[in-house]
Amino acid sequence: MTTAKRALKKYFGYDHFRPLQEEVIKSVLQGEDALVIMPTGGGKSICYQIPALIMEGVTVVVSPLIALMKDQVEGLHANGVDAAFLNSSQSAKQQADVMERITEGSIKLLYVSPEKLLSHEFYYLLLQLKVNLFAIDEAHCISVWGHDFRPEYAKMAYLKKQFPHVPVIALTATADNLTQKDIVNQLGLVNPKKFNSSFDRPNLSLNVAPGKDKFKTILGFLRQRPHQAGIIYCLSRKATEGLSEKLKNAGVNASYYHAGLSAEERARRQEDFINDEVPIICATIAFGMGIDKSNVRWVIHYNLPRNIESYYQEIGRAGRDGLKADTLLFYSFSDVIVHRKFIEESAQKEVSHAKLERIQQFCDAQICRRKILLNYFGEHLEENCNNCDVCKNPPRVFDGTIIAQKAFSAIVRLKEKVPAGILIDVIRGSSRQEILSKGYQKIKTYGVGKDIAHQDWQQYMLQLLNLGFISVAYDEGNALKLTAQGREVLFGERLVNLVHLASMKSDPEVKPILKTGKQEAREGLFEALRKLRLQISREENIPP
Ligand code: ADP
Ligand code: MG
DSSP states (O other): OOHHHHHIIIIIOOSSOOTTHHHHHHHHHTTOOEEEEOOTTSOOHHHHHHHHHHSSSEEEEEOSOHHHHHHHHHHHHHTTOOEEEEOTTSOHHHHHHHHHHHHHTOOSEEEEOHHHHTSHHHHHHHHHSOEEEEEETTGGGGOTTSSSOOGGGGGTHHHHHHOTTSOEEEEESOOOHHHHHHHHHHHTOSSOEEEEOOOOOTTEEEEEEESSSHHHHHHHHHHTSTTOEEEEEOSSHHHHHHHHHHHHHTTOOEEEEOTTSOHHHHHHHHHHHHTTSSOEEEEOTTSOTTOOOTTEEEEEESSOOSSHHHHHHHHTTSOTTSSOEEEEEEEOHHHHHHHHHHHHTSSSHHHHHHHHHHHHHHHHOOSOHHHHHHHHTTOOOSSOOSOSHHHHSOOOEEEOHHHHHHHHHHHHHTTTOOOHHHHHHHHTTOOOHHHHHTTGGGSTTTTTTTTSOHHHHHHHHHHHHHTTSEEEEGGGTTEEEEOHHHHHHHTTSSOOEEEOOTTOSSOOOOOOOOHHHHHHHHHHHHHHHHHHHHHHHHSSOOOO
Protein backbone atom coordinates (compact mmCIF):
# COMPACT_ATOMS: atom_id res chain seq x y z
CA MET A 1 0.00 0.00 0.00
CA THR A 2 1.26 3.48 -0.78
CA THR A 3 1.80 6.04 1.96
CA ALA A 4 -1.05 8.08 0.51
CA LYS A 5 -3.46 5.18 0.65
CA ARG A 6 -2.45 4.37 4.20
CA ALA A 7 -3.14 7.96 5.19
CA LEU A 8 -6.54 7.81 3.44
CA LYS A 9 -7.48 4.80 5.54
CA LYS A 10 -5.91 5.98 8.76
CA TYR A 11 -7.23 9.54 8.87
CA PHE A 12 -10.41 9.37 6.79
CA GLY A 13 -11.42 5.72 6.99
CA TYR A 14 -11.78 5.30 3.20
CA ASP A 15 -10.44 2.32 1.26
CA HIS A 16 -10.28 3.80 -2.22
CA PHE A 17 -9.41 7.07 -3.82
CA ARG A 18 -11.99 8.82 -5.94
CA PRO A 19 -11.09 9.54 -9.58
CA LEU A 20 -8.01 11.77 -9.90
CA GLN A 21 -7.33 12.14 -6.17
CA GLU A 22 -4.35 9.81 -6.21
CA GLU A 23 -2.86 11.40 -9.32
CA VAL A 24 -3.20 14.87 -7.81
CA ILE A 25 -1.60 13.80 -4.54
CA LYS A 26 1.30 12.20 -6.38
CA SER A 27 1.92 15.34 -8.39
CA VAL A 28 1.82 17.54 -5.28
CA LEU A 29 4.22 15.25 -3.44
CA GLN A 30 6.63 15.67 -6.36
CA GLY A 31 6.57 19.40 -5.70
CA GLU A 32 4.63 20.35 -8.83
CA ASP A 33 2.07 23.12 -9.06
CA ALA A 34 -1.42 21.88 -9.88
CA LEU A 35 -4.81 23.09 -11.03
CA VAL A 36 -7.66 20.80 -9.96
CA ILE A 37 -11.18 21.06 -11.35
CA MET A 38 -13.59 18.66 -9.72
CA PRO A 39 -17.32 18.76 -9.09
CA THR A 40 -18.65 19.90 -5.73
CA GLY A 41 -18.56 16.87 -3.48
CA GLY A 42 -15.95 15.27 -5.74
CA GLY A 43 -13.41 15.21 -2.93
CA LYS A 44 -11.06 18.12 -3.53
CA SER A 45 -10.07 18.57 0.11
CA ILE A 46 -8.29 15.24 0.32
CA CYS A 47 -6.08 16.29 -2.60
CA TYR A 48 -4.24 18.71 -0.30
CA GLN A 49 -5.04 17.20 3.09
CA ILE A 50 -3.21 13.95 2.43
CA PRO A 51 -0.03 15.62 1.13
CA ALA A 52 -0.23 17.88 4.20
CA LEU A 53 -0.23 14.81 6.42
CA ILE A 54 2.58 13.07 4.60
CA MET A 55 4.97 15.98 4.17
CA GLU A 56 7.02 17.65 6.84
CA GLY A 57 5.89 21.14 7.82
CA VAL A 58 2.56 22.91 7.45
CA THR A 59 0.12 23.30 4.57
CA VAL A 60 -1.58 26.68 4.31
CA VAL A 61 -5.11 26.48 2.90
CA VAL A 62 -6.70 29.67 1.60
CA SER A 63 -10.48 29.59 1.55
CA PRO A 64 -13.02 32.40 1.18
CA LEU A 65 -15.67 30.43 3.06
CA ILE A 66 -15.09 31.63 6.60
CA ALA A 67 -18.24 29.90 7.81
CA LEU A 68 -16.93 26.54 6.63
CA MET A 69 -13.42 26.80 8.04
CA LYS A 70 -14.47 25.96 11.56
CA ASP A 71 -16.40 22.88 10.38
CA GLN A 72 -13.47 21.65 8.34
CA VAL A 73 -11.02 22.09 11.17
CA GLU A 74 -13.34 20.36 13.62
CA GLY A 75 -13.79 17.51 11.15
CA LEU A 76 -10.01 17.15 10.93
CA HIS A 77 -9.66 17.18 14.72
CA ALA A 78 -12.23 14.40 14.91
CA ASN A 79 -10.01 12.40 12.57
CA GLY A 80 -6.99 13.01 14.74
CA VAL A 81 -5.38 15.68 12.58
CA ASP A 82 -3.94 18.80 14.16
CA ALA A 83 -5.40 21.74 12.26
CA ALA A 84 -6.31 25.37 12.94
CA PHE A 85 -7.84 28.37 11.25
CA LEU A 86 -7.28 32.10 11.26
CA ASN A 87 -9.85 34.63 10.14
CA SER A 88 -11.64 37.80 11.10
CA SER A 89 -14.36 35.96 13.00
CA GLN A 90 -11.86 35.36 15.83
CA SER A 91 -10.88 37.78 18.59
CA ALA A 92 -7.34 39.17 18.70
CA LYS A 93 -6.63 36.86 21.63
CA GLN A 94 -7.85 33.77 19.77
CA GLN A 95 -5.74 34.70 16.78
CA ALA A 96 -2.67 35.23 18.94
CA ASP A 97 -3.22 31.81 20.54
CA VAL A 98 -3.44 30.12 17.15
CA MET A 99 -0.29 31.90 15.96
CA GLU A 100 1.55 30.62 18.99
CA ARG A 101 0.41 27.05 18.42
CA ILE A 102 1.52 27.30 14.82
CA THR A 103 5.04 28.38 15.66
CA GLU A 104 5.29 25.43 18.03
CA GLY A 105 5.13 23.33 14.88
CA SER A 106 2.54 20.63 15.53
CA ILE A 107 -0.18 21.95 13.20
CA LYS A 108 -0.35 20.17 9.85
CA LEU A 109 -3.07 22.24 8.19
CA LEU A 110 -3.71 25.93 8.63
CA TYR A 111 -6.82 27.46 7.05
CA VAL A 112 -6.75 31.20 6.43
CA SER A 113 -9.02 33.74 4.80
CA PRO A 114 -7.49 35.62 1.87
CA GLU A 115 -7.55 38.86 3.89
CA LYS A 116 -5.51 37.20 6.61
CA LEU A 117 -3.08 35.72 4.12
CA LEU A 118 -2.40 39.17 2.70
CA SER A 119 -1.74 40.80 6.06
CA HIS A 120 1.78 41.81 7.07
CA GLU A 121 1.70 39.93 10.35
CA PHE A 122 0.80 36.75 8.53
CA TYR A 123 3.62 37.26 6.06
CA TYR A 124 6.11 37.44 8.91
CA LEU A 125 4.59 34.31 10.39
CA LEU A 126 4.99 32.52 7.06
CA LEU A 127 8.68 33.41 7.01
CA GLN A 128 9.15 31.55 10.29
CA LEU A 129 7.27 28.42 9.24
CA LYS A 130 8.19 25.47 7.11
CA VAL A 131 5.36 25.75 4.61
CA ASN A 132 5.18 22.63 2.43
CA LEU A 133 2.20 23.59 0.26
CA PHE A 134 -0.19 26.42 -0.47
CA ALA A 135 -3.69 25.21 -1.32
CA ILE A 136 -5.99 27.79 -2.89
CA ASP A 137 -9.53 26.53 -2.52
CA GLU A 138 -12.39 28.02 -4.60
CA ALA A 139 -9.68 29.30 -6.92
CA HIS A 140 -12.19 30.62 -9.48
CA CYS A 141 -12.58 33.61 -7.13
CA ILE A 142 -9.34 34.90 -8.64
CA SER A 143 -10.90 35.56 -12.00
CA VAL A 144 -13.17 38.36 -13.09
CA TRP A 145 -14.52 35.84 -15.58
CA GLY A 146 -15.86 33.65 -12.82
CA HIS A 147 -18.97 34.82 -11.04
CA ASP A 148 -17.54 34.89 -7.57
CA PHE A 149 -14.70 37.33 -8.03
CA ARG A 150 -12.86 38.39 -4.85
CA PRO A 151 -10.35 41.23 -5.17
CA GLU A 152 -8.09 39.74 -2.46
CA TYR A 153 -7.66 36.63 -4.55
CA ALA A 154 -6.20 38.70 -7.35
CA LYS A 155 -3.29 39.66 -5.10
CA MET A 156 -2.13 36.16 -4.33
CA ALA A 157 0.52 36.17 -7.01
CA TYR A 158 2.83 37.24 -4.22
CA LEU A 159 2.91 33.70 -2.85
CA LYS A 160 4.78 32.31 -5.81
CA LYS A 161 7.05 35.37 -5.89
CA GLN A 162 7.98 35.26 -2.21
CA PHE A 163 7.97 31.48 -1.82
CA PRO A 164 9.04 30.17 -5.24
CA HIS A 165 9.98 26.74 -3.89
CA VAL A 166 6.66 25.99 -2.23
CA PRO A 167 4.20 24.20 -4.56
CA VAL A 168 0.77 25.74 -5.07
CA ILE A 169 -2.37 23.73 -5.71
CA ALA A 170 -5.45 25.63 -6.95
CA LEU A 171 -8.83 23.92 -6.62
CA THR A 172 -12.26 24.80 -7.94
CA ALA A 173 -15.52 23.25 -9.04
CA THR A 174 -16.26 25.74 -11.76
CA ALA A 175 -13.84 27.11 -14.27
CA ASP A 176 -14.28 27.55 -17.99
CA ASN A 177 -11.15 27.72 -20.14
CA LEU A 178 -10.69 31.41 -19.65
CA THR A 179 -11.04 31.20 -15.89
CA GLN A 180 -8.55 28.35 -15.86
CA LYS A 181 -6.02 30.43 -17.74
CA ASP A 182 -6.66 33.30 -15.39
CA ILE A 183 -6.04 31.16 -12.33
CA VAL A 184 -2.74 29.89 -13.73
CA ASN A 185 -1.58 33.35 -14.81
CA GLN A 186 -2.59 35.25 -11.76
CA LEU A 187 -1.19 32.79 -9.27
CA GLY A 188 1.95 32.56 -11.39
CA LEU A 189 1.83 28.76 -11.38
CA VAL A 190 4.87 27.15 -12.97
CA ASN A 191 4.11 24.41 -15.54
CA PRO A 192 1.08 23.35 -13.53
CA LYS A 193 -0.35 19.86 -13.96
CA LYS A 194 -4.01 20.19 -14.86
CA PHE A 195 -6.55 17.75 -13.48
CA ASN A 196 -10.07 18.05 -14.75
CA SER A 197 -12.74 15.61 -13.71
CA SER A 198 -15.92 16.23 -15.57
CA PHE A 199 -19.36 16.61 -14.04
CA ASP A 200 -20.81 14.71 -16.93
CA ARG A 201 -22.57 11.44 -16.13
CA PRO A 202 -23.64 10.28 -19.58
CA ASN A 203 -25.14 7.03 -18.30
CA LEU A 204 -27.82 8.91 -16.35
CA SER A 205 -31.04 9.67 -18.16
CA LEU A 206 -32.64 12.85 -16.77
CA ASN A 207 -36.40 13.15 -16.74
CA VAL A 208 -38.83 15.65 -15.26
CA ALA A 209 -42.56 14.97 -14.88
CA PRO A 210 -45.41 17.08 -13.55
CA GLY A 211 -46.05 16.43 -9.87
CA LYS A 212 -49.47 14.89 -10.24
CA ASP A 213 -50.58 11.23 -10.03
CA LYS A 214 -47.18 10.60 -8.58
CA PHE A 215 -47.96 7.27 -6.96
CA LYS A 216 -49.50 5.85 -10.11
CA THR A 217 -46.52 7.02 -12.17
CA ILE A 218 -44.12 5.44 -9.70
CA LEU A 219 -45.92 2.10 -9.83
CA GLY A 220 -45.73 2.16 -13.62
CA PHE A 221 -42.05 3.10 -13.43
CA LEU A 222 -41.33 0.21 -11.04
CA ARG A 223 -43.26 -2.27 -13.14
CA GLN A 224 -40.83 -1.59 -15.99
CA ARG A 225 -37.88 -2.12 -13.65
CA PRO A 226 -38.48 -5.27 -11.62
CA HIS A 227 -35.84 -6.17 -9.02
CA GLN A 228 -33.84 -3.01 -9.61
CA ALA A 229 -32.47 -1.04 -6.68
CA GLY A 230 -33.51 2.58 -6.36
CA ILE A 231 -33.93 5.56 -4.05
CA ILE A 232 -37.00 7.78 -3.76
CA TYR A 233 -36.07 11.12 -2.20
CA CYS A 234 -38.82 12.90 -0.27
CA LEU A 235 -38.87 16.30 1.35
CA SER A 236 -40.22 15.25 4.76
CA ARG A 237 -39.76 12.36 7.17
CA LYS A 238 -43.47 11.81 7.21
CA ALA A 239 -43.59 11.49 3.43
CA THR A 240 -40.89 8.77 3.45
CA GLU A 241 -42.95 6.75 5.95
CA GLY A 242 -46.25 7.28 4.14
CA LEU A 243 -44.84 6.44 0.72
CA SER A 244 -43.04 3.28 1.83
CA GLU A 245 -46.26 2.14 3.51
CA LYS A 246 -48.24 2.69 0.32
CA LEU A 247 -45.61 0.85 -1.71
CA LYS A 248 -45.62 -2.10 0.67
CA ASN A 249 -49.40 -2.24 0.42
CA ALA A 250 -49.00 -2.39 -3.35
CA GLY A 251 -46.65 -5.37 -2.96
CA VAL A 252 -43.37 -3.48 -3.41
CA ASN A 253 -40.43 -4.39 -1.17
CA ALA A 254 -39.55 -0.95 0.20
CA SER A 255 -38.44 0.70 3.43
CA TYR A 256 -37.81 4.22 4.64
CA TYR A 257 -34.91 6.16 6.10
CA HIS A 258 -34.55 9.51 7.83
CA ALA A 259 -32.54 11.18 10.57
CA GLY A 260 -35.35 10.64 13.09
CA LEU A 261 -34.60 6.92 13.30
CA SER A 262 -32.18 5.57 15.89
CA ALA A 263 -28.60 5.03 14.79
CA GLU A 264 -28.98 1.22 14.88
CA GLU A 265 -32.19 1.37 12.89
CA ARG A 266 -30.58 3.58 10.27
CA ALA A 267 -27.54 1.31 10.01
CA ARG A 268 -29.78 -1.73 9.62
CA ARG A 269 -31.90 -0.20 6.87
CA GLN A 270 -28.81 1.02 5.07
CA GLU A 271 -27.31 -2.49 5.24
CA ASP A 272 -30.53 -4.03 3.90
CA PHE A 273 -30.47 -1.63 1.01
CA ILE A 274 -26.81 -2.18 0.20
CA ASN A 275 -27.26 -5.97 0.31
CA ASP A 276 -30.35 -5.79 -1.92
CA GLU A 277 -32.51 -7.29 0.85
CA VAL A 278 -34.81 -4.29 0.52
CA PRO A 279 -33.96 -2.81 -2.89
CA ILE A 280 -36.12 0.32 -2.65
CA ILE A 281 -35.76 3.00 -0.05
CA CYS A 282 -37.86 6.13 0.51
CA ALA A 283 -35.54 8.62 2.15
CA THR A 284 -34.84 12.19 3.09
CA ILE A 285 -31.58 13.77 1.99
CA ALA A 286 -30.05 12.29 5.18
CA PHE A 287 -29.65 9.13 3.12
CA GLY A 288 -26.76 8.69 0.77
CA MET A 289 -23.82 10.51 2.32
CA GLY A 290 -20.96 8.07 2.12
CA ILE A 291 -23.10 5.22 0.79
CA ASP A 292 -21.13 3.41 -1.85
CA LYS A 293 -23.61 1.15 -3.66
CA SER A 294 -22.65 0.81 -7.28
CA ASN A 295 -25.81 -0.79 -8.71
CA VAL A 296 -28.48 1.78 -7.80
CA ARG A 297 -30.40 1.73 -11.11
CA TRP A 298 -32.69 4.71 -10.56
CA VAL A 299 -33.37 7.74 -8.38
CA ILE A 300 -36.76 9.39 -8.10
CA HIS A 301 -37.31 12.82 -6.60
CA TYR A 302 -40.77 12.65 -5.13
CA ASN A 303 -40.35 16.35 -4.36
CA LEU A 304 -38.36 19.16 -5.93
CA PRO A 305 -34.77 19.34 -4.56
CA ARG A 306 -33.84 22.71 -3.09
CA ASN A 307 -31.18 23.49 -5.66
CA ILE A 308 -29.28 22.05 -8.59
CA GLU A 309 -26.28 21.07 -6.46
CA SER A 310 -28.46 18.83 -4.25
CA TYR A 311 -30.21 17.41 -7.29
CA TYR A 312 -26.88 16.57 -8.91
CA GLN A 313 -25.56 14.95 -5.73
CA GLU A 314 -28.67 12.85 -5.29
CA ILE A 315 -29.07 11.62 -8.85
CA GLY A 316 -25.31 10.94 -8.74
CA ARG A 317 -26.01 8.02 -6.42
CA ALA A 318 -27.49 6.13 -9.37
CA GLY A 319 -25.38 4.28 -11.90
CA ARG A 320 -22.03 4.47 -10.17
CA ASP A 321 -21.11 1.25 -11.99
CA GLY A 322 -21.27 3.23 -15.23
CA LEU A 323 -24.25 1.24 -16.54
CA LYS A 324 -27.42 2.98 -17.65
CA ALA A 325 -29.57 4.42 -14.88
CA ASP A 326 -32.75 6.50 -14.90
CA THR A 327 -33.75 9.53 -12.89
CA LEU A 328 -37.17 11.09 -12.54
CA LEU A 329 -38.02 14.35 -10.84
CA PHE A 330 -41.60 15.28 -9.96
CA TYR A 331 -42.04 19.01 -10.27
CA SER A 332 -44.89 20.79 -8.56
CA PHE A 333 -45.34 24.33 -7.40
CA SER A 334 -46.50 23.27 -3.94
CA ASP A 335 -42.94 22.06 -3.26
CA VAL A 336 -41.62 25.46 -4.26
CA ILE A 337 -43.81 27.02 -1.59
CA VAL A 338 -42.49 24.62 1.05
CA HIS A 339 -38.89 25.40 0.10
CA ARG A 340 -39.55 29.13 0.18
CA LYS A 341 -40.78 28.80 3.75
CA PHE A 342 -37.67 26.87 4.77
CA ILE A 343 -35.46 29.43 3.11
CA GLU A 344 -37.17 32.33 4.86
CA GLU A 345 -36.14 30.77 8.16
CA SER A 346 -32.52 30.26 7.11
CA ALA A 347 -29.41 32.35 6.64
CA GLN A 348 -28.23 33.34 3.15
CA LYS A 349 -31.80 33.87 1.99
CA GLU A 350 -31.09 35.68 -1.23
CA VAL A 351 -28.75 33.11 -2.67
CA SER A 352 -30.99 30.24 -1.60
CA HIS A 353 -34.01 31.82 -3.24
CA ALA A 354 -32.04 32.41 -6.42
CA LYS A 355 -30.89 28.80 -6.45
CA LEU A 356 -34.40 27.53 -5.92
CA GLU A 357 -35.50 29.63 -8.85
CA ARG A 358 -32.72 28.12 -10.92
CA ILE A 359 -33.92 24.56 -10.37
CA GLN A 360 -37.47 25.64 -11.23
CA GLN A 361 -36.06 27.02 -14.46
CA PHE A 362 -34.32 23.72 -15.06
CA CYS A 363 -37.65 21.90 -14.68
CA ASP A 364 -39.56 24.36 -16.84
CA ALA A 365 -36.99 24.45 -19.63
CA GLN A 366 -37.40 22.95 -23.06
CA ILE A 367 -33.68 22.50 -23.49
CA CYS A 368 -31.62 19.32 -23.22
CA ARG A 369 -31.51 18.69 -19.47
CA ARG A 370 -27.97 17.38 -19.43
CA LYS A 371 -26.86 20.51 -21.23
CA ILE A 372 -28.46 22.73 -18.58
CA LEU A 373 -27.00 20.69 -15.76
CA LEU A 374 -23.49 20.79 -17.17
CA ASN A 375 -23.76 24.49 -17.95
CA TYR A 376 -24.72 25.10 -14.39
CA PHE A 377 -21.40 23.64 -13.35
CA GLY A 378 -19.49 25.60 -15.96
CA GLU A 379 -19.07 22.81 -18.49
CA HIS A 380 -20.29 23.02 -22.03
CA LEU A 381 -21.95 20.15 -23.87
CA GLU A 382 -21.89 20.72 -27.64
CA GLU A 383 -24.47 18.13 -28.72
CA ASN A 384 -27.83 17.40 -27.14
CA CYS A 385 -27.78 14.23 -25.03
CA ASN A 386 -30.68 12.49 -26.82
CA ASN A 387 -31.33 10.71 -23.56
CA CYS A 388 -33.50 13.11 -21.52
CA ASP A 389 -37.22 13.76 -21.72
CA VAL A 390 -36.71 17.00 -23.66
CA CYS A 391 -34.41 15.42 -26.26
CA LYS A 392 -36.86 12.57 -26.70
CA ASN A 393 -39.65 15.03 -27.41
CA PRO A 394 -37.86 18.07 -28.83
CA PRO A 395 -39.46 21.53 -29.19
CA ARG A 396 -39.41 23.61 -32.43
CA VAL A 397 -36.40 25.94 -32.67
CA PHE A 398 -35.28 28.90 -34.83
CA ASP A 399 -32.00 30.76 -35.44
CA GLY A 400 -31.88 33.21 -32.53
CA THR A 401 -28.29 34.40 -33.05
CA ILE A 402 -29.23 38.03 -33.67
CA ILE A 403 -31.48 38.13 -30.63
CA ALA A 404 -28.67 36.71 -28.52
CA GLN A 405 -26.12 39.14 -29.94
CA LYS A 406 -28.30 42.12 -29.08
CA ALA A 407 -28.60 40.94 -25.50
CA PHE A 408 -24.93 40.01 -25.15
CA SER A 409 -23.68 43.24 -26.59
CA ALA A 410 -25.82 45.11 -24.05
CA ILE A 411 -24.52 42.92 -21.22
CA VAL A 412 -20.96 43.88 -22.16
CA ARG A 413 -21.75 47.57 -22.53
CA LEU A 414 -23.39 47.52 -19.13
CA LYS A 415 -20.11 46.07 -17.82
CA GLU A 416 -21.73 42.79 -16.73
CA LYS A 417 -23.20 44.60 -13.76
CA VAL A 418 -26.96 44.56 -14.28
CA PRO A 419 -29.64 41.92 -13.71
CA ALA A 420 -31.97 40.68 -16.44
CA GLY A 421 -34.79 43.14 -15.65
CA ILE A 422 -32.65 46.22 -16.27
CA LEU A 423 -30.94 44.66 -19.25
CA ILE A 424 -34.27 44.03 -20.95
CA ASP A 425 -35.43 47.56 -20.22
CA VAL A 426 -32.27 48.91 -21.81
CA ILE A 427 -32.54 46.84 -24.99
CA ARG A 428 -36.22 47.67 -25.22
CA GLY A 429 -35.43 51.39 -24.84
CA SER A 430 -37.46 51.91 -21.67
CA SER A 431 -37.65 55.48 -20.44
CA ARG A 432 -38.17 54.38 -16.87
CA GLN A 433 -36.57 56.79 -14.37
CA GLU A 434 -34.12 54.16 -13.11
CA ILE A 435 -32.82 53.61 -16.63
CA LEU A 436 -32.55 57.29 -17.56
CA SER A 437 -31.02 58.39 -14.26
CA LYS A 438 -28.13 55.98 -14.81
CA GLY A 439 -27.60 57.30 -18.33
CA TYR A 440 -28.30 53.93 -19.90
CA GLN A 441 -30.08 55.60 -22.82
CA LYS A 442 -26.61 56.61 -24.04
CA ILE A 443 -25.30 53.11 -24.52
CA LYS A 444 -25.23 51.88 -28.10
CA THR A 445 -27.61 48.97 -27.71
CA TYR A 446 -30.34 51.05 -26.06
CA GLY A 447 -33.61 50.23 -27.81
CA VAL A 448 -32.24 47.61 -30.26
CA GLY A 449 -34.72 45.02 -28.98
CA LYS A 450 -37.90 47.11 -29.08
CA ASP A 451 -39.57 44.69 -31.49
CA ILE A 452 -39.74 41.92 -28.88
CA ALA A 453 -42.15 42.09 -25.93
CA HIS A 454 -40.76 42.27 -22.41
CA GLN A 455 -42.04 38.86 -21.33
CA ASP A 456 -40.65 37.27 -24.50
CA TRP A 457 -37.25 38.76 -23.76
CA GLN A 458 -37.48 37.17 -20.33
CA GLN A 459 -38.10 33.80 -21.93
CA TYR A 460 -35.20 34.23 -24.32
CA MET A 461 -32.84 35.31 -21.55
CA LEU A 462 -33.82 32.23 -19.60
CA GLN A 463 -33.11 30.04 -22.59
CA LEU A 464 -29.73 31.71 -23.08
CA LEU A 465 -28.96 31.07 -19.43
CA ASN A 466 -29.98 27.43 -19.68
CA LEU A 467 -27.93 27.07 -22.85
CA GLY A 468 -24.87 28.29 -20.95
CA PHE A 469 -24.25 31.53 -22.84
CA ILE A 470 -24.80 33.68 -19.80
CA SER A 471 -24.53 33.09 -16.08
CA VAL A 472 -26.02 34.85 -13.09
CA ALA A 473 -23.90 36.21 -10.23
CA TYR A 474 -26.22 35.58 -7.33
CA ASP A 475 -24.00 37.48 -4.93
CA GLU A 476 -23.78 40.59 -7.14
CA GLY A 477 -27.46 41.45 -7.26
CA ASN A 478 -28.03 38.76 -9.93
CA ALA A 479 -25.85 40.58 -12.45
CA LEU A 480 -25.63 38.82 -15.82
CA LYS A 481 -22.22 37.67 -17.04
CA LEU A 482 -21.22 36.39 -20.44
CA THR A 483 -19.60 32.94 -20.57
CA ALA A 484 -16.86 31.90 -22.97
CA GLN A 485 -19.52 30.43 -25.29
CA GLY A 486 -21.55 33.61 -25.00
CA ARG A 487 -18.56 35.60 -26.17
CA GLU A 488 -18.23 33.33 -29.19
CA VAL A 489 -21.83 34.12 -30.09
CA LEU A 490 -21.22 37.83 -29.69
CA PHE A 491 -18.20 37.68 -31.97
CA GLY A 492 -20.14 35.78 -34.62
CA GLU A 493 -18.26 32.52 -34.10
CA ARG A 494 -21.23 30.47 -33.01
CA LEU A 495 -24.95 30.23 -33.77
CA VAL A 496 -27.78 30.00 -31.27
CA ASN A 497 -30.98 28.01 -31.61
CA LEU A 498 -33.87 29.31 -29.53
CA VAL A 499 -37.11 27.56 -28.76
CA HIS A 500 -40.25 29.01 -30.34
CA LEU A 501 -42.44 30.89 -27.91
CA ALA A 502 -46.18 30.41 -27.97
CA SER A 503 -46.61 34.15 -28.67
CA MET A 504 -44.48 34.02 -31.85
CA LYS A 505 -46.36 34.05 -35.15
CA SER A 506 -43.40 33.40 -37.43
CA ASP A 507 -39.65 33.05 -37.18
CA PRO A 508 -37.94 36.39 -36.58
CA GLU A 509 -36.01 37.73 -39.55
CA VAL A 510 -32.37 36.70 -39.57
CA LYS A 511 -29.94 39.30 -40.83
CA PRO A 512 -26.28 38.71 -41.62
CA ILE A 513 -23.91 39.44 -38.76
CA LEU A 514 -21.93 42.61 -39.36
CA LYS A 515 -18.18 42.39 -39.07
CA THR A 516 -17.77 45.91 -37.71
CA GLY A 517 -20.29 45.25 -34.98
CA LYS A 518 -18.30 42.20 -34.00
CA GLN A 519 -15.01 44.02 -33.68
CA GLU A 520 -16.54 46.86 -31.81
CA ALA A 521 -18.13 44.52 -29.33
CA ARG A 522 -14.86 42.68 -28.83
CA GLU A 523 -12.95 45.89 -28.17
CA GLY A 524 -15.62 47.18 -25.82
CA LEU A 525 -15.52 44.00 -23.85
CA PHE A 526 -11.79 43.88 -23.41
CA GLU A 527 -11.65 47.56 -22.58
CA ALA A 528 -14.15 47.04 -19.76
CA LEU A 529 -12.10 44.19 -18.37
CA ARG A 530 -8.83 46.06 -18.66
CA LYS A 531 -10.32 48.82 -16.56
CA LEU A 532 -11.55 46.41 -13.96
CA ARG A 533 -8.12 44.79 -13.68
CA LEU A 534 -6.40 48.16 -13.36
CA GLN A 535 -8.76 49.17 -10.62
CA ILE A 536 -7.97 45.99 -8.71
CA SER A 537 -4.23 46.35 -8.95
CA ARG A 538 -4.47 49.97 -7.80
CA GLU A 539 -6.18 48.99 -4.59
CA GLU A 540 -3.74 48.62 -1.67
CA ASN A 541 -0.32 47.33 -2.46
CA ILE A 542 0.52 43.71 -2.36
CA PRO A 543 2.42 42.98 0.86
CA PRO A 544 5.21 43.61 1.48
P1 ADP B 1 -15.33 19.13 -2.60
O1 ADP B 1 -14.43 20.07 -1.83
O2 ADP B 1 -14.73 18.67 -3.88
O3 ADP B 1 -16.71 19.69 -2.80
P2 ADP B 1 -15.01 17.45 -0.31
O4 ADP B 1 -13.56 17.44 -0.27
O5 ADP B 1 -15.71 18.31 0.68
O6 ADP B 1 -15.54 17.80 -1.75
O7 ADP B 1 -15.54 15.94 -0.21
C1 ADP B 1 -16.90 15.63 -0.32
C2 ADP B 1 -17.21 14.37 0.46
O8 ADP B 1 -16.62 13.24 -0.16
C3 ADP B 1 -16.68 14.41 1.89
O9 ADP B 1 -17.67 13.91 2.73
C4 ADP B 1 -15.48 13.50 1.83
O10 ADP B 1 -15.21 12.91 3.09
C5 ADP B 1 -15.91 12.47 0.81
N1 ADP B 1 -14.76 11.83 0.16
C6 ADP B 1 -13.67 12.42 -0.36
N2 ADP B 1 -12.81 11.51 -0.87
C7 ADP B 1 -13.37 10.31 -0.67
C8 ADP B 1 -12.97 8.97 -0.96
N3 ADP B 1 -11.82 8.70 -1.57
N4 ADP B 1 -13.81 7.97 -0.61
C9 ADP B 1 -14.99 8.24 -0.01
N5 ADP B 1 -15.43 9.48 0.30
C10 ADP B 1 -14.63 10.51 -0.01
MG1 MG C 1 -14.43 21.98 -1.10
